Amino acid sequence: xxxxxxxxxxxxxxxxxxxxxxxxxxxxxxxxxxxxxxxxxxxxxxxxxxxxxxxxxxxxxxxxxxxxxxxxxxxxxxxxxxxxxxxxxxxxxxxxxxxxxxxxxxxxxxxxxxxxxxxxxxxxxxxxxxxxxxxxxxxxxxxxxxxxxxxxxxxxxxxxxxxxxxxxxxxxxxxxxxxxxxxxxxxxxxxxxxxxxxxxxxxxxxxxxxxxxxxxxxxxxxxxxxxxxxxxxxxxxxxxxxxxxxxxxxxxxxxxxxxxxxxxxxxxxxxxxxxxxxxxxxxxxxxxxxxxxxxxxxxxxxxxxxxxxxxxxxxxxxxxxxxxxxxxxxxxxxxxxxxxxxxxxxxxxxxxxxxxxxxxxxxxxxxxxxxxxxxxxxxxxxxxxxxxxxxxxxxxxxxxxxxxxxxxxxxxxxxxxxxxxxxxxxxxxxxxxxx
Amino acid sequence: xxxxxxxxxxxxxxxxxxxxxxxxxxxxxxxxxxxxxxxxxxxxxxxxxxxxxxxxxxxxxxxxxxxxxxxxxxxxxxx
Numbered sequence: 001x002x003x004x005x006x007x008x009x010x011x012x013x014x015x016x017x018x019x020x021x022x023x024x025x026x027x028x029x030x031x032x033x034x035x036x037x038x039x040x041x042x043x044x045x046x047x048x049x050x051x052x053x054x055x056x057x058x059x060x061x062x063x064x065x066x067x068x069x070x071x072x073x074x075x076x077x078x079x080x081x082x083x084x085x086x087x088x089x090x091x092x093x094x095x096x097x098x099x100x101x102x103x104x105x106x107x108x109x110x111x112x113x114x115x116x117x118x119x120x121x122x123x124x125x126x127x128x129x130x131x132x133x134x135x136x137x138x139x140x141x142x143x144x145x146x147x148x149x150x151x152x153x154x155x156x157x158x159x160x161x162x163x164x165x166x167x168x169x170x171x172x173x174x175x176x177x178x179x180x181x182x183x184x185x186x187x188x189x190x191x192x193x194x195x196x197x198x199x200x201x202x203x204x205x206x207x208x209x210x211x212x213x214x215x216x217x218x219x220x221x222x223x224x225x226x227x228x229x230x231x232x233x234x235x236x237x238x239x240x241x242x243x244x245x246x247x248x249x250x251x252x253x254x255x256x257x258x259x260x261x262x263x264x265x266x267x268x269x270x271x272x273x274x275x276x277x278x279x280x281x282x283x284x285x286x287x288x289x290x291x292x293x294x295x296x297x298x299x300x301x302x303x304x305x306x307x308x309x310x311x312x313x314x315x316x317x318x319x320x321x322x323x324x325x326x327x328x329x330x331x332x333x334x335x336x337x338x339x340x341x342x343x344x345x346x347x348x349x350x351x352x353x354x355x356x357x358x359x360x361x362x363x364x365x366x367x368x369x370x371x372x373x374x375x376x377x378x379x380x381x382x383x384x385x386x387x388x389x390x391x392x393x394x395x396x397x398x399x400x401x402x403x404x405x406x407x408x409x410x411x412x413x414x415x416x417x418x419x420x421x422x423x424x425x426x427x428x429x430x431x432x433x434x435x
Numbered sequence: 436x437x438x439x440x441x442x443x444x445x446x447x448x449x450x451x452x453x454x455x456x457x458x459x460x461x462x463x464x465x466x467x468x469x470x471x472x473x474x475x476x477x478x479x480x481x482x483x484x485x486x487x488x489x490x491x492x493x494x495x496x497x498x499x500x501x502x503x504x505x506x507x508x509x510x511x512x513x514x
Contacts, residue, residue, distance in 0.1 A: 194445075357465070
């Protein structure tokens with residue numbers, strides 16, 4: 001194993017407060033960073049070819065306070081430890097499905113800094129003593145897939161890693177990113193969630209304890225193993241340290257993926273993105289399982305789960321959309337509600353029947369037909385009643401729309417709509433841009 | 436040891452027998468799927484719970500230790 005000390009001989013530690021961190025290596029032409037370029041910038045990979053589990057790496061991750069960057073925000077160190085405690089030869093599964101249509105942050109990492117992702121997967125493998133790491137990438141993320149494929153070949157040629165990498169193309173479905181669904185798929189089954197327990201950290205791929213980590217989480221491990229927890233904690237807050245990638249879309253001048261220190265005011269992020277391109281009515285925070293927040297309320301918020309919680313929101317999938325005054329929140333939400341209902345894995349009755357009924361009721365509201373008095377009860381009823389969080393997330397998102405856009409809903413019931421813009425929230429499974 | 440009911444929503448087909456046998460803890464939603472009260476079941480009610488479990492045609496209903504984690508409430512998900 002290469003020690004951190006050796007790695008530090010090759011490159012200077014970046015200033016702790018310097019931004020960006022994860023995206024520091026990104027090339028101007030957005031082409032994937034090669035292995036040579038990557039090593040030149042970041043120094044030797046933080047782990048070499050030594051065997052066995054490395055408890056000191058787990059300690060390091062625990063000390064950093066890093067939490068999962070996929071949406072669950074589970075403490076990464078704790079998850080590493082839980083897998084390591086299950087016994088020998090666990091498996092690392094890097095989750096690069098990015099089923100969230102309005103997020104492209106994982107694709108940016110895969111397509112542009114693939115070696116940072118693979119370094120991080122190697123760190124995770126070394127920490128828990130895994131010899132096998134699988135990188136699962138959503139089928140629509142073609143540039144990311146190609147970049148990782150090339151990067152794995154480069155590393156095998158140079159014999160960089162002890163862990164052996166395998167690349168898997170995962171179905172581009174919303175629920176395929178659920179960790180039990182992904183494990184099920186890699187195991188030869190459908191990409192549908194399974195009933196838990198057992199969770200993958202107990203029994204995952206081929207029945208072996210499996211560490212499932214999001215792409216951005218492992219990219220963080222690559223830097224953390226090089227520069228240490230103190231460096232990591234220099235940005236963000238004590239309770240939520242580090243940086244996160246946010247995909248900002250909608251009515252801003254420069255939509256795209258931004259690396260922000262946790263705790264950045266939302267207002268500030270919008271300034272980074274060139275400011276609003278139109279007066280803002282509300283923000284959707286956290287993707288399609290996220291929360292609508294009225295603009296007046298959102299402007300004062302810091303992008304931090306502890307702050308967002310005060311308005312019932314969370315960072316979730318780290319996708320944020322600014323909705324202009326000229327767009328209708330009910331129409332936007334109704335379209336996404338139908339999409340989410342159709343994206344149900346189709347396994348659990350309350351999700352299949354409940355979300356379908358909810359989406360139909362919202363469509364009626366959006367088109368000014370009679371309102372459905374049972375809608376509120378249905379939203380409460382579907383939560384917590386599926387094998388995964390799909391119905392919960394969808395219901396939370398829709399309930400927040402009915403709250404924030406209550407006036408608009410009343411207007412719809414009376415037969416009018418204040419929106420004049422075309423669709424903002426995408427439900428199309430088109431090839432996603434990488435920017 | 437205290438127990439509670441747990442339904443596997445993937446296996447459940449909404450036959451609804453459970454709600455008939457144990458209405459004190461099991462209601463049905465608008466589509467006939469059980470809404471389970473997850474609080475611990477006292478020893479007096481346990482035989483009713485067990486009858487509901489035994490009657491489930493898809494083996495979706497189970498009695499588990501009251502301390503067992505709620506499946507979809509696990510903090511491990513969502514990565």
